[in-house]
Amino acid sequence: MASLVRYEVNQNPRAPRSSLEVETIDIHPMPAAGNRGGVNDVIRSMPEVNGVSLTWEDLWVTVTNGKSGSRSILAGVSGFARPGQLLAIMGPSGCGKSTLLDALAGRLGSNIKQSGEILINGHKQALAFGTSAYVTQDDILMTTLTVREAVYYSAQLQLPDSMSKSEKRERADTTITEMGLQDAMNTRIGGWGVKGISGGQKRRVSICIEILTRPKLLFLDEPTSGLDSAASYYVMSRIASLDQRDGVGRTVIASIHQPSSEVFQLFHNLCLLSSGKTVYFGPASAANEFFASNGFPCPTLQNPSDHFLKTINKDFDKDLEQGLGGRTPTEEAIDTLTKSYKSSEAYQEVRRQVAEICKKDCGAVEEKNKRRHAGFITQCGVLTRRSFVNMYRDVGYYWLRLAIYVALSLGLATLFYDLGSSYGSIQARGSLLMFVASFLTFMTIGGFPSFVEDMKVFGRERLNGHYGTSAFVIGNTFSSVPYLLLISLIPGAIAYYLPGLQKGAEHFIYFACVLFACLMLVEGMMMIVASIVPNFLMGIITGAGIQGLMILAGGFFRFRNDIPKPFWRYPFYYIAFHKYAYQGLFKNEFEGLTFPGNPAGGPRTVTGEQILSDTWQMERDYSKWVDLGVLLGMVVLYRVLFLVFTKTSEKIRPVLRALVSARTPKHTATVMINPSATPLHGENL
Numbered sequence: 001m002a003s004l005v006r007y008e009v010n011q012n013p014r015a016p017r018s019s020l021e022v023e024t025i026d027i028h029p030m031p032a033a034g035n036r037g038g039v040n041d042v043i044r045s046m047p048e049v050n051g052v053s054l055t056w057e058d059l060w061v062t063v064t065n066g067k068s069g070s071r072s073i074l075a076g077v078s079g080f081a082r083p084g085q086l087l088a089i090m091g092p093s094g095c096g097k098s099t100l101l102d103a104l105a106g107r108l109g110s111n112i113k114q115s116g117e118i119l120i121n122g123h124k125q126a127l128a129f130g131t132s133a134y135v136t137q138d139d140i141l142m143t144t145l146t147v148r149e150a151v152y153y154s155a156q157l158q159l160p161d162s163m164s165k166s167e168k169r170e171r172a173d174t175t176i177t178e179m180g181l182q183d184a185m186n187t188r189i190g191g192w193g194v195k196g197i198s199g200g201q202k203r204r205v206s207i208c209i210e211i212l213t214r215p216k217l218l219f220l221d222e223p224t225s226g227l228d229s230a231a232s233y234y235v236m237s238r239i240a241s242l243d244q245r246d247g248v249g250r251t252v253i254a255s256i257h258q259p260s261s262e263v264f265q266l267f268h269n270l271c272l273l274s275s276g277k278t279v280y281f282g283p284a285s286a287a288n289e290f291f292a293s294n295g296f297p298c299p300t301l302q303n304p305s306d307h308f309l310k311t312i313n314k315d316f317d318k319d320l321e322q323g324l325g326g327r328t329p330t331e332e333a334i335d336t337l338t339k340s341y342k343s344s345e346a347y348q349e350v351r352r353q354v355a356e357i358c359k360k361d362c363g364a365v366e367e368k369n370k371r372r373h374a375g376f377i378t379q380c381g382v383l384t385r386r387s388f389v390n391m392y393r394d395v396g397y398y399w400l401r402l403a404i405y406v407a408l409s410l411g412l413a414t415l416f417y418d419l420g421s422s423y424g425s426i427q428a429r430g431s432l433l434m435f436v437a438s439f440l441t442f443m444t445i446g447g448f449p450s451f452v453e454d455m456k457v458f459g460r461e462r463l464n465g466h467y468g469t470s471a472f473v474i475g476n477t478f479s480s481v482p483y484l485l486l487i488s489l490i491p492g493a494i495a496y497y498l499p500g501l502q503k504g505a506e507h508f509i510y511f512a513c514v515l516f517a518c519l520m521l522v523e524g525m526m527m528i529v530a531s532i533v534p535n536f537l538m539g540i541i542t543g544a545g546i547q548g549l550m551i552l553a554g555g556f557f558r559f560r561n562d563i564p565k566p567f568w569r570y571p572f573y574y575i576a577f578h579k580y581a582y583q584g585l586f587k588n589e590f591e592g593l594t595f596p597g598n599p600a601g602g603p604r605t606v607t608g609e610q611i612l613s614d615t616w617q618m619e620r621d622y623s624k625w626v627d628l629g630v631l632l633g634m635v636v637l638y639r640v641l642f643l644v645f646t647k648t649s650e651k652i653r654p655v656l657r658a659l660v661s662a663r664t665p666k667h668t669a670t671v672m673i674n675p676s677a678t679p680l681h682g683e684n685l
């Protein structure tokens with residue numbers, strides 16, 4: 001067996017600390033885990049105090065793809081992860097690494113069936129917030145924030161109120177420095193079209209955010225992708241060293257592609273997968289011997305992990321057939337290794353370990369290790385501030401829209417300039433108000449792409465339990481209010497005063513309030529759309545379609561008495577917010593005015609009230625304030641609906657999946673680590 005050297009990263013407790021200073025980290029070589037004795041010695045030598053042991057037995061994951069039937073992604077894999085240990089999941093691309101992590105973390109998609117038994121400390125249970133964390137493969141971050149802001153806001157959201165602001169800041173700064181990001185602290189993350197930090201740095205920011213709470217169980221999906229070998233080593237060693245802090249043995253499970261030999265030496269256990277089957281599970285230090293004993297020795301000077309992956313990657317077997325590889329066909333090699341593994345001591349040891357963990361009653365993690373996040377009010381405050389900053393810095397969120405609104409209102413103002421009070425101005429006033437209530441509110445869709453980016457961040461953070469949907473809705477709503485007020489007041493004033501609509505501050509304030517309510521309302525509607533449709537293009541099309549139908553039903557293009565009764569009048573006319581916007585704006589404009597009569601004949605003068613009833617067929621049995629009230633009620637209703645939709649899907653999806661899994665024959669019931677952790681509808685947005 002090759003001699004291995006592990007590096008243990010120790011914290012120097014005497015190192016001076018201030019809010020900006022960082023813990024000093026010394027790296028000392030220590031004997032390899034595999035050299036201290038047999039498999040059992042390695043496993044038992046690790047600290048397990050208060051830790052989380054995870055076991056999975058005969059885990060099957062099957063994907064159903066409509067008519068094309070179902071396909072097994074994981075085929076009866078078993079394994080365990082113990083506190084104080086780093087388990088690496090390796091295998092060729094597409095072998096099921098992420099799926100295994102997702103299954104263990106209870107995050108599988110709704111089209112996926114899962115069976116087998118996943119236990120935490122031998123129990124079927126859900127983990128509380130802060131006990132486990134998951135770093136996904138994609139870096140979903142708020143691109144407008146700097147590294148420090150992103151991590152600090154996250155610390156404020158995740159860490160309990162019992163920690164002071166300076167303690168949270170210190171934890172954020174320490175974590176940033178641990179991940180080697182001190183030089184990029186004040187650089188914006190950047191994203192589409194705006195260059196910011198590098199891909200590898202983004203990876204490290206994602207890790208920073210998830211390790212802020214120092215979770216006892218940490219899932220990492222390709223934590224080192226995009227990192228050079230030195231950065232990979234430091235990142236992994238610091239993740240491994242997390243278990244040295246606070247005396248708690250941390251359980252780390254990481255899928256990893258191409259570990260350097262130094263990184264490989266950090267792994268305690270290795271789970272090697274090929275096409276969803278276990279090729280090897282056991283001490284990483286013994287994998288070389290396993291391959292050698294089956295006729296696949298690692299060539300001298302070759303990185304063992306490269307050798308393992310090369311031996312079991314069958315994606316390029318065509319090249320082999322054409323004589324480019326000059327080695328045993330991969331299918332054959334995999335077959336030999338999987339069969340050998342099933343009859344090996346390593347496999348028996350896995351079974352023994354799983355049985356031992358399940359037998360040893362370590363207690364329900366939930367009870368012992370319950371952690372708290374920041375309080376609801378703190379979360380709402382932090383989310384409002386963060387969202388406000390994001391909206392301020394993202395030109396596409398509101399500023400661009402404000403500019404377009406100003407341009408449009410100037411267009412309106414010049415087209416309808418100084419309407420006067422002639423008979424002809426009746427029609428012009430109606431058209432102007434209709435345009436304001438329809439098209440200006442329709443334009444709110446322009447902010448949807450930016451909102452979708454927000455939703456992605458929300459999806460990741462909610463799935464990781466940082467905060468709930470209610471806090472997000474409140475944060476998003478309050479942060480948008482100043483911008484929407486600005487849009488309602490500036491372009492609103494241009495479109496109101498230059499054409500010369502009814503004089504009086506009260507009339508203008510009402511006009512701006514209706515515009516504001518409609519803008520808020522459409523934003524709420526787009527939130528609901530974003531939570532239902534799978535991508536933002538579909539979101540824009542759906543949102544535009546819904547609004548188009550509402551404009552048609554609003555009572556302007558077809559007056560109230562002419563609207564066909566089934567569907568259009570009952571109920572759509574009453575559901576469409578345009579009805580209340582038209583009614584309110586028209587009443588606000590015409591009530592109290594008098595116009596000359598039709599020059600073609602009829603009375604010499606006509607009152608605004610008559611015009612409202614006879615020309616526009618408005619409902620005059622209630623006041624314009626009721627219309628505004630209904631609009632504001634709808635603003636609240638739409639946001640509550642978003643909340644209900646998101647929460648319902650959270651509850652329904654796991655139940656549906658459990659039902660589907662229960663119908664799968666042969667295997668036992670499925671356990672999810674966090675039953676509420678299901679992918680958000682709009683996750684792919």
Ligand SMILES: Nc1ncnc2c1ncn2[C@@H]1O[C@H](COP(=O)(O)OP(=O)(O)OP(=O)(O)O)[C@@H](O)[C@H]1O
Nearest residue numbers: 063073092093094095096097098099100109111112
């Ligand atoms: N929800 C899903 N629907 C359909 N197929 C899926 C789904 N999830 C995973 N798969 C398929 O399962 C296989 C394994 O995917 P997975 O993402 O687990 O691979 P991986 O080993 O993590 O790959 P990589 O290293 O490239 O990220 C792939 O072929 C993938 O297409």
